[in-house]
Amino acid sequence: QVQLQESGPGLVKPSQTLSLTCTVSGGSISSGSYYWSWIRQPAGKGLEWIGRIYTSGSTNYNPTLKSRVTISVDTSKKQFSLNLSSVTAADTAVYFCARGDSGDYVDYWGQGTLVTVSS
Amino acid sequence: DIQMTQSPSSVSASVGDRVTITCRASQGINSWLAWYQQKPEKAPKLLIYAASSLQSGVPSRFSGSGSGTDFTLTISSLQPEDFATYYCQQANSFPLTFGPGTKVDIK
Numbered sequence: 001q002v003q004l005q006e007s008g009p010g011l012v013k014p015s016q017t018l019s020l021t022c023t024v025s026g027g028s029i030s031s032g033s034y035y036w037s038w039i040r041q042p043a044g045k046g047l048e049w050i051g052r053i054y055t056s057g058s059t060n061y062n063p064t065l066k067s068r069v070t071i072s073v074d075t076s077k078k079q080f081s082l083n084l085s086s087v088t089a090a091d092t093a094v095y096f097c098a099r100g101d102s103g104d105y106v107d108y109w110g111q112g113t114l115v116t117v118s119s
Numbered sequence: 120d121i122q123m124t125q126s127p128s129s130v131s132a133s134v135g136d137r138v139t140i141t142c143r144a145s146q147g148i149n150s151w152l153a154w155y156q157q158k159p160e161k162a163p164k165l166l167i168y169a170a171s172s173l174q175s176g177v178p179s180r181f182s183g184s185g186s187g188t189d190f191t192l193t194i195s196s197l198q199p200e201d202f203a204t205y206y207c208q209q210a211n212s213f214p215l216t217f218g219p220g221t222k223v224d225i226k
């Protein structure tokens with residue numbers, strides 16, 4: 001059973017960089033059949049796809065965030081990471097890491113971690 | 120970007136009821152659509168992919184249909200554990216986008 005677990009600071013100051021890591025267990029992160037995503041959800045609101053990475057390093061980002069987002073992967077640690085720069089209060093949300101399949105459907109999710117942007 | 124809309128935004132129903140949720144895409148997405156269930160303080164769970172394929176382990180009372188721009192999620196007989204918010208997601212093109220959600224609550 002694949003499990004994903006987010007980790008990182010729960011509080012980030014405005015204008016700084018939000019950094020989260022997702023650790024994958026119970027399965028291979030290196031399978032070419034899957035990709036690894038970040039998705040966020042502001043309190044009481046819907047889901048926003050941030051971006052994804054293949055273990056080859058190939059990435060796709062949401063254009064609305066592309067200038068501020070970097071997703072990277074470390075297969076040796078079975079981890080992938082999210083960096084979101086120049087954050088504002090609008091970036092306050094629960095951040096989920098997730099696994100997507102070849103059809104771009106998300107079949108495994110982390111439990112989510114709340115990140116608050118505040119001074 | 121492909122915009123996804125859902126109707127209704129909320130529905131009140133009783134155990135045993137048949138519930139239908141509609142999702143519409145702003146342009147054709149063939150059958151590249153998924154449905155997710157989310158309970159409070161939990162991550163979403165994949166129910167349906169490719170518009171009508173049931174994800175492994177999901178009860179058969181859930182079904183999906185549609186193609187192009189109009190899609191439907193049906194719960195044939197609502198169970199207590201089905202009270203949740205349901206989201207559709209298009210997988211036709213980037214950025215992947217989700218509908219705003221439909222909350223199913225107890226009547």
